[in-house]
Amino acid sequence: MSDIPGGKRVLLIVGGGVAAYKALELTRLLRKAGIGVRPILTKAGAEFVTPLSLAALSEDKVYDDLFSLTDEAEMGHIQLSRSADLVVVAPATADLIAKAANGLAGDLASTTLLATDKPVLMAPAMNVRMWLHPAVQRNVATLKADGVSFVGPDEGAMACGEFGPGRLAEPPEIFAAIVKMLNAPAEEIFEAWPLAGKHALVTAGPTFEPIDPVRGITNRSSGRQGYAIAGALAKLGAKVTLVSGPVSLPTPPGVERIDVETAREMLAAAQAALPADVGVFVAAVADWRVDEVFGSKLKKDKGGPPALTFVENPDILATLAASGPNRPKLVVGFAAETDDVEAHARAKLARKGCDWIIANDVTEPGVMGGTENAVLLIAKDHTERWERASKDDVARSIAQRIAEAL
Numbered sequence: 001m002s003d004i005p006g007g008k009r010v011l012l013i014v015g016g017g018v019a020a021y022k023a024l025e026l027t028r029l030l031r032k033a034g035i036g037v038r039p040i041l042t043k044a045g046a047e048f049v050t051p052l053s054l055a056a057l058s059e060d061k062v063y064d065d066l067f068s069l070t071d072e073a074e075m076g077h078i079q080l081s082r083s084a085d086l087v088v089v090a091p092a093t094a095d096l097i098a099k100a101a102n103g104l105a106g107d108l109a110s111t112t113l114l115a116t117d118k119p120v121l122m123a124p125a126m127n128v129r130m131w132l133h134p135a136v137q138r139n140v141a142t143l144k145a146d147g148v149s150f151v152g153p154d155e156g157a158m159a160c161g162e163f164g165p166g167r168l169a170e171p172p173e174i175f176a177a178i179v180k181m182l183n184a185p186a187e188e189i190f191e192a193w194p195l196a197g198k199h200a201l202v203t204a205g206p207t208f209e210p211i212d213p214v215r216g217i218t219n220r221s222s223g224r225q226g227y228a229i230a231g232a233l234a235k236l237g238a239k240v241t242l243v244s245g246p247v248s249l250p251t252p253p254g255v256e257r258i259d260v261e262t263a264r265e266m267l268a269a270a271q272a273a274l275p276a277d278v279g280v281f282v283a284a285v286a287d288w289r290v291d292e293v294f295g296s297k298l299k300k301d302k303g304g305p306p307a308l309t310f311v312e313n314p315d316i317l318a319t320l321a322a323s324g325p326n327r328p329k330l331v332v333g334f335a336a337e338t339d340d341v342e343a344h345a346r347a348k349l350a351r352k353g354c355d356w357i358i359a360n361d362v363t364e365p366g367v368m369g370g371t372e373n374a375v376l377l378i379a380k381d382h383t384e385r386w387e388r389a390s391k392d393d394v395a396r397s398i399a400q401r402i403a404e405a406l
């Protein structure tokens with residue numbers, strides 16, 4: 001391990017699983033932040049990543065055999081288990097979790113976990129059924145009671161084709177958990193996160209426009225896509241302000257949420273959040289509100305149905321896209337369409353003055369209020385058609401594209 005004066009070191013145990021490749025990205029992030037990485041590769045892990053790539057990225061020797069006499073002569077496995085400030089297991093397989101929970105020590109990884117006197121962070125990755133199995137949950141509970149920390153697993157589409165919790169947390173998320181546990185200085189994070197130092201504004205959910213104290217007009221929107229995007233941007237290191245209409249969703253980790261009800265409140269909150277490097281306008285804003293809100297409940301027996309007059313709400317996206325020097329560098333709008341998706345969305349791009357439109361066909365089953373989305377990314381000079389994916393995956397792809405663009 002390269003010596004970092006006063007720097008922090010991590011012993012990274014890489015278990016077997018399709019997600020093991022993400023351990024390479026994690027290693028890169030850690031090294032970029034000046035954190036030392038000494039890898040231990042399990043036998044199963046070596047089926048997925050090569051010792052050579054781990055050695056190259058970590059700039060250290062890869063330990064993979066408990067009984068290698070040369071290793072033992074250079075550094076005993078007990079000493080190895082204590083040679084860092086933190087032990088990280090990523091991916092932590094059901095097997096490694098079970099071994100650690102039960103104190104087994106049949107190989108280098110499990111021996112290290114048993115012999116270490118340092119804090120341990122596990123990033124589990126496995127099939128959703130396996131993760132939800134009582135045996136795994138029991139083992140995780142045991143480890144938590146023993147003081148082991150966990151990051152993830154995330155929910156999403158899995159390599160095995162199933163959907164649910166079990167995906168390895170994204171490398172920036174694991175990195176953030178490591179930095180927190182190491183108490184590493186903030187400048188180090190600054191270097192490694194693709195969106196560190198950037199401010200993202202996201203609008204999400206519906207707006208609610210009151211008619212009287214008990215009634216109102218709203219749009220259909222679960223807020224899921226916007227919340228997922230806010231969460232994905234935060235995971236890449238952005239400071240995220242989420243201006244949200246009324247929804248019943250938890251605030252994603254690391255996101256600052258401002259609750260609003262009406263379109264005018266949403267506009268005011270979005271403007272107050274500027275300056276921002278990127279604005280992502282996902283909210284399903286009610287286009288109209290009643291021009292006069294009744295102060296008391298309208299009664300049925302008082303002269304029949306009320307005659308309501310509507311006035312148009314401000315367009316938040318168009319207003320912020322035209323906000324001169326305060327305009328976010330990248331303005332991303334959404335277009336929920338029911339027909340002629342690309343043509344309508346392209347017209348919207350021009351009309352609202354944004355840089356990208358993410359368009360979807362909301363007549364597709366499972367999109368409105370559901371967990372999946374099939375989108376087009378429409379930029380000024382080209383159109384991309386993305387494969388149907390979970391809203392979380394769409395959010396991750398959008399966040400990644402934003403990071404590249406910024």
Ligand code: CTP
Binds near residue numbers: 287
């Ligand atoms: N939007 C907004 N403020 C509004 C209306 C829409 O910020 N008052 C934003 C949405 O968040 C979305 C984009 O504009 O990013 C497109 O919204 P959409 O409802 O599809 O567009 P409309 O302007 O309502 O166009 P149309 O009714 O013609 O489809």
